[in-house]
Amino acid sequence: MRKLAVAIALSLFASFALAQAPAFPSRPVTLISPFPPGGSTDAIARIMAEKMRGPLGQTVVVENVGGAGGSIGAGRVARSTPDGYTIDIGQWDNHVANGVVYTLNYDLQKDFEPIGLLSMNPQLLLARKTLPVDDMKGLVAWMKANPGKANFANQQAAAQTAAVLMQQLTGTTVLLVPYRGGGPAMTDLMAGNIDLLAIQAAAAMAQVKAGTVKALANLAPKRSPAVPDVPSADEAGVPGLYLPGWFGLFAPKGTPKDVVAKLNAAMVQVLADPVVQARFKELGLDVASREQQTPEGFAAFHKAEIEKWWPIIKAAGIKAE
Template sequence: MLHRLILATVLSAASLSAFAQNYPARPIQLIIPFAAGGPTDVVARRLAEAMGQNLGVTVVAENKTGAGGTIAADTVARAAPDGYTALIHHTGMSTAPALYKKLRFNPLTDFEYVGQVVDVPMTLVGRKDLPPNNYKELYAYLQANRGKVNLANAGMGAVSQLCGVLFLSRINMMDVTTIPYSGTGPAMTDLQGGQVDLLCDQTTQTTQLIQSGRVKAYGATTKQRLAVLPDLPTLAEQGLDNFEMVVWHGIYLPKGTPKPVVDRLNAALLAGLADPKFKDAMAKLGAIIATPEKASTEGLRTHLKAEVEKWGPVMKAAGVNPE
């Protein structure tokens, strides 16, 4: 019996080694939880191209939207653990347990972790003809027009929703009407068209619109000013205390994916993050590329756990009830 067990273990190890040596042998699917053209989609498609060059196969970016990114995450959690189906997700991976009562996956136990990708600051923007010209004027305007101003977001679980909830709770104006959309694209389209008043979203989506004057910027959600928008004051320096929002992204694989495969994808991630074209594209959009420590398997695992523990109490304090 012991002989058979040892033989089975040796054969299994040999099979795994052969699989890892031949990996990848076909295109890899990178699932994106949000709509095409949105902030996460922009990062994912640039990264897929850079990683594909290192891997020697095509990394196919595919959008699978719905339920704040949980449909995509559940799909990957249930996929074959062979390294050919991966997930790129943002901060919403850590807030899902606080937003959904019947979550079909556990972010902390149902995945293998490849590494973090980029941190993306956010900006609070408004339609270009909104009367206030800075945050202090905006605050006074909101006070004088309680119940008459609306704030768009990209739907439940989207970081624009999270940012909006935090912003309104910090200024104690939860009576501002929130308008959920099916993605960042349509929300931003209506903001530019003047159909909605405000939106809090990632610089990957807002930078060029701010620079071209198509939306009015009220502040960055970071502690320090953004290199890509040096003339835009932070909300903090304009008087909004205890408010910071930076969106982080990570890559995940189904639980049970062999470690050599996880390591190979991690190596491709690190190569992709160092790719000059990718670095240039992210710099233009205001995204901050993860350090090698953050882009490690353990870096993502540790960060995700800390974020899950952080967001639960925050969402509860903001009065957000799980669906």
């Protein structure tokens, strides 16, 4: 009887404590941006953080945790308390490619709760303004005439994948130059210190429109509605030079479903805002479909991305630089 009484008391205490726990969120939420400031990931993180404050009723603080291709920032989230107060903005590099490129102390498929897909992001191949080429055919010809002279910014796994695929498809060679993120790489491209850069349109369109860099191709089979003036890889003459791009929100595994639901509801509300949609379009982003904005839709999308790209990355021999 004594054991039963203790068990009942503990159960009642737990129920009382749960009932007294403040509703989520009762304090600021930290959104980890796993790359340095100035890149496309940081830009979208700050848009979402500012706009999610309203529906959540709490400040969303962006914290840049760069390094190792975004794997340090993602690892910070994987090891965080699963209470919804630490989440990250993930993308193809740190939530797909890094599972092959790096030896991680966390599992990309098992240690995260997908919150929702934000956008599909065209990836552009850019050249410095002074490079004596105006299109992909001209680039390939110049590279063959100057073997090994072209340097290519290696700011993350996607860029390295693009460089390796381009070399394989065109029979050319490039020198990979490591960068900590898209922001520093773009700065050097604009200054003429680097020849080529593969980066999301969100981090490039302002410079492309200003004429400070050249957009040679959208690394996809077809043109994107978000960047209709940039030819696809197929049109540019290098079919198969494709690279995925997307943004999504993740929480640590074990985050309660009701907390994930609240974060997702805030995200969905922000993505439905015409002002945000216009801003995404201005940055060259396509807002994700409503189905993929759900945790379930994003989980299925993420699983399919891993199943598609891990074999390709392994076959191409992509390694951390």
